Each structure stands twice: as C-alpha cells, then as structure tokens.
Amino acid sequence: MKLHFLGAAREVTGSCFLVEALNVRFLVDCGMVQGGRTAAARNHEPFPFDPASIDFVLLTHAHIDHSGLLPKLTRAGFKGAIYATPATVDLLGVMLPDSAHIQESDAKRNAQRLRGKDALPPLYTLQDASDCLQQVRGIEYDREFAPRVGVRARFRDAGHILGSAIIEVWVTEYGYPTKLVFSGDLGQPGRPILRDPTTIEDADILVIESTYGNRQHKDFSATEEEMIGIVEKTLFERGGNVIVPAFAVGRTQEILYHLHRLTCEGRLRQPKVFVDSPMATQATRITREHLELFDEQAKRLAGWHARGENLPYLSFTASAEESMALNRIRSGAIIISASGMCDAGRIRTTCGTTCHAANAASCFPVSRRRGRLAGA
Structure with a gap:
C-alpha cells in the first residue's frame, strides 16, 4: 500500500x-x-x-x-x-x-x-x-x-x-x-x-490534521465575555456597528447560536443582527434541516427559537440592493459577512491572511462597512 x-x-x-x-x-x-x-x-x-x-x-x-x-x-x-x-x-x-x-x-x-x-x-x-x-x-x-x-x-x-x-x-x-x-x-x-x-x-x-496543533485554545468562557464586552461597548456605548468576518458554513451559524443564547439568558441586550452572505443564508437553512445532528443544548435552543422566545432581531440579506442598504445603518447593528479564506467574500483583511471571527486581534477589514471588527 x-x-x-x-x-x-x-x-x-x-x-x-x-x-x-x-x-x-x-x-x-x-x-x-x-x-x-x-x-x-x-x-x-x-x-x-x-x-x-x-x-x-x-x-x-x-x-x-x-x-x-x-x-x-x-x-x-x-x-x-x-x-x-x-x-x-x-x-x-x-x-x-x-x-x-x-x-x-x-x-x-x-x-x-x-x-x-x-x-x-x-x-x-x-x-x-x-x-x-x-x-x-x-x-x-x-x-x-x-x-x-x-x-x-x-x-x-x-x-x-x-x-x-x-x-x-x-x-x-x-x-x-x-x-x-x-x-x-x-x-x-x-x-x-x-x-x-x-x-x-x-x-x-x-x-490527522492539526491546524492549531502548536497552540492552546483560549478558555471559551473568556472568549464569550470578550464577545459580550465588544458588542456592549460598540453598540450601546459608542453607537457603532460590529462587523464580523465569518466563514459562511460553520462559523456563521456558531456566532448566531451564541448571540441567540446570550440574549435568551439575559446576558446581552437584544441586538440587531444582519447576515450579509447568500452562502451563509443557505448554509443556515441547511443547518436547521439537520436537527438530528445537534447536541442536546442546541436542540433546546432550537425549541426556544420555535416558540419565539427572547429572539434578537435577525435579518438575512436576499439581494445586492439589501446588502448595499446596510451601508446606511450608522449604529446598533451586528453585521456578519462572508470572508472565505479572506480571498473571497465581502470582508477582507489588509494582511490577506485567514481571519477568524472573534479571533482577529491583529487584523482590520478593508470593507465598505462602517463599524468595528469583532476582536480588533
């Protein structure tokens, strides 16, 4: 062999x-x-x-x-x-x-x-x-x-x-x-x-693949608190927008999950969330169709979602016109946009490297959006 x-x-x-x-x-x-x-x-x-x-x-x-x-x-x-x-x-x-x-x-x-x-x-x-x-x-x-x-x-x-x-x-x-x-x-x-x-x-x-094999992952509770702090300070204190570059498949759905859960738990004031990526919209639809693959916590959250409990405002752009209309939002929004590997999508970084949402402390976006990059 x-x-x-x-x-x-x-x-x-x-x-x-x-x-x-x-x-x-x-x-x-x-x-x-x-x-x-x-x-x-x-x-x-x-x-x-x-x-x-x-x-x-x-x-x-x-x-x-x-x-x-x-x-x-x-x-x-x-x-x-x-x-x-x-x-x-x-x-x-x-x-x-x-x-x-x-x-x-x-x-x-x-x-x-x-x-x-x-x-x-x-x-x-x-x-x-x-x-x-x-x-x-x-x-x-x-x-x-x-x-x-x-x-x-x-x-x-x-x-x-x-x-x-x-x-x-x-x-x-x-x-x-x-x-x-x-x-x-x-x-x-x-x-x-x-x-x-x-x-x-x-x-x-x-x-075995080991993309992060040379480092220790940050404790997730610390990342979660950092995320809450960024959203609260940017949206409700500074009056700006939070711009999140995220892979359309996987990372976008994870971010939506956290925003939903933190809002349901009362740890985050209800934000306005926009997903500006046709691919992410399709991937989110497919994710909802495979509830059997969710863990138990996610299944419970899906139940809250079905009952309409404590939902953040959530909108998916369906056209180029709707996407461009986001430019007119001057404050109070979390905008999640596709980044690919930062060589395709609606958010790219100046360094051209892979940019993971909430882990992009060294990068900032070259984007038509007005706001703050999550983690920057």
Missing part, C-alpha cells in the same frame, strides 16, 4: 490524500488551495495522478479547502462516486456552484485586466460543478459500506461543521486488512450546536 500526501502537508489548505493498494486507487478529500499569491496558479496545475484512474473519493466535509477541486477532478476525467454524509451532500449542492461562480467571475475580471494576455481560464465552470454533483452519494454516520471490493469505510462524527466526518477505512491486501483513519478537521469537545467528535479506538495508520 502507498499513501501520498498531495495537500495540507506543511500548510492548512488543499487537503488531498491518495491511497494506492492492490487493484484500487482512491482519494480522501480533493481540496482547493486558498490564500496567498500562488494559490490560483497552484490550483490550475495538473493533478499529479491520472483522474480517470481514481476509483472513488471519500470526503470528510464540505469546506472548499477539502472539496473545492472536485469539479476540476470530474472535468479531468474522474467518473467514480464521491461519498460523503447526507448533510455534506446538501452543503456541496450550494458550495460547489458558488465556488464555480467565483472561478468564472475571477477569470472574466482577470481577462479584462490583462486584455487576454496570460489570463488563466476558469478553474471550472457551473456546468462542471453540476456534473460533479451527479457523482455524489450520501452515506449516514456509523454505517459501514463497501465502495469497492476489498475496501470498507465508515463515517464518524467529527464535530467540526455540519456533516463533517472522521473516516475509518479498511483496505484488504493479500487477505490482510489494514485500518486507516483520516481525521479531517476536528471540532473541539464542548463546542456549540454539533455533537462532540466521536472517539476512535484503534488504527494501523492515522492521518
């Missing part, structure tokens, strides 16, 4: 692992490189393998740095199935077309800027994304399945974003099984909304 690390090695994006065993070749994730000046060129490089020779793909979750090159893979000749959890399948139906739209828009803009000279074509198109989605298959958590003779797999809850999975894979060669475990991105135990990551007891080969 051979295991090739084709991304997310010595960096935090572009996750892709190739497993070659007797009579089988498959990928775990096929992610886009995000951030940095060389990202576009790297994503346009040919795959270091023949896509037509890949039998299937196992996908840990829907974030673009894990799934974003799947349409390119299909376009290059991959004909096999892409296996993911049902919630991930739902998210891919929104995220891959959105990514394709960005690719087409960026390519058009660059072609105009360069007048056609050395301009890169779209990495893939909306049609490529649509074709790719036809190959996606949903598999429930904890159910063993056989994507090919001699291979068994099982998705376990990773607690990272909706539908995220740790993948257990058993590959049999010459009558002997080898168990591989791919962590994907892992959620922290005790985080809101989703269940804690499943404990995996054993593995012959463990591939």
Whole structure:
C-alpha cells in the first residue's frame, strides 16, 4: 500500500490524500488551495495522478479547502462516486456552484485586466460543478459500506461543521486488512450546536490534521465575555456597528447560536443582527434541516427559537440592493459577512491572511462597512 500526501502537508489548505493498494486507487478529500499569491496558479496545475484512474473519493466535509477541486477532478476525467454524509451532500449542492461562480467571475475580471494576455481560464465552470454533483452519494454516520471490493469505510462524527466526518477505512491486501483513519478537521469537545467528535479506538495508520496543533485554545468562557464586552461597548456605548468576518458554513451559524443564547439568558441586550452572505443564508437553512445532528443544548435552543422566545432581531440579506442598504445603518447593528479564506467574500483583511471571527486581534477589514471588527 502507498499513501501520498498531495495537500495540507506543511500548510492548512488543499487537503488531498491518495491511497494506492492492490487493484484500487482512491482519494480522501480533493481540496482547493486558498490564500496567498500562488494559490490560483497552484490550483490550475495538473493533478499529479491520472483522474480517470481514481476509483472513488471519500470526503470528510464540505469546506472548499477539502472539496473545492472536485469539479476540476470530474472535468479531468474522474467518473467514480464521491461519498460523503447526507448533510455534506446538501452543503456541496450550494458550495460547489458558488465556488464555480467565483472561478468564472475571477477569470472574466482577470481577462479584462490583462486584455487576454496570460489570463488563466476558469478553474471550472457551473456546468462542471453540476456534473460533479451527479457523482455524489450520501452515506449516514456509523454505517459501514463497501465502495469497492476489498475496501470498507465508515463515517464518524467529527464535530467540526455540519456533516463533517472522521473516516475509518479498511483496505484488504493479500487477505490482510489494514485500518486507516483520516481525521479531517476536528471540532473541539464542548463546542456549540454539533455533537462532540466521536472517539476512535484503534488504527494501523492515522492521518490527522492539526491546524492549531502548536497552540492552546483560549478558555471559551473568556472568549464569550470578550464577545459580550465588544458588542456592549460598540453598540450601546459608542453607537457603532460590529462587523464580523465569518466563514459562511460553520462559523456563521456558531456566532448566531451564541448571540441567540446570550440574549435568551439575559446576558446581552437584544441586538440587531444582519447576515450579509447568500452562502451563509443557505448554509443556515441547511443547518436547521439537520436537527438530528445537534447536541442536546442546541436542540433546546432550537425549541426556544420555535416558540419565539427572547429572539434578537435577525435579518438575512436576499439581494445586492439589501446588502448595499446596510451601508446606511450608522449604529446598533451586528453585521456578519462572508470572508472565505479572506480571498473571497465581502470582508477582507489588509494582511490577506485567514481571519477568524472573534479571533482577529491583529487584523482590520478593508470593507465598505462602517463599524468595528469583532476582536480588533
């Protein structure tokens, strides 16, 4: 058996692992490189393998740095199935077309800027994304399945974003099984909304991602108090707005959860909250459709929401006009906008680095909004 690390090695994006065993070749994730000046060129490089020779793909979750090159893979000749959890399948139906739209828009803009000279074509198109989605298959958590003779797999809850999975894979060669475990991105135990990551007891080969492996996470109660302080001071003392750059999938829903809970508990005066991201709006809708994946605390909060108890004012922008209208709000608003990896979306930082909401103490946004960046 051979295991090739084709991304997310010595960096935090572009996750892709190739497993070659007797009579089988498959990928775990096929992610886009995000951030940095060389990202576009790297994503346009040919795959270091023949896509037509890949039998299937196992996908840990829907974030673009894990799934974003799947349409390119299909376009290059991959004909096999892409296996993911049902919630991930739902998210891919929104995220891959959105990514394709960005690719087409960026390519058009660059072609105009360069007048056609050395301009890169779209990495893939909306049609490529649509074709790719036809190959996606949903598999429930904890159910063993056989994507090919001699291979068994099982998705376990990773607690990272909706539908995220740790993948257990058993590959049999010459009558002997080898168990591989791919962590994907892992959620922290005790985080809101989703269940804690499943404990995996054993593995012959463990591939684990460690984006934050060199640091200690701040105690969450301290982060929570910091969040309350920022909102109270900015909205109710200074009369300004709080601008929050947040990933559309995962982080936005977590922030909404905290704002709702703190308001229900009487620890935060009812704010006016605007989500200025079509992607985040769709992701929030999908999240609400998968209540079975929530932890018990989140299910109770969903019950409060259904009864309309102590809700903060919440609005999702549905058009470009509604988005631009937010510019006229001079104070009293929390505006959550998409940031991507700070190379796409409506909030970008001057340094061009990844900016996580409530953890962006060293960055400030280049934005048309008037307000204060959460954490700045």
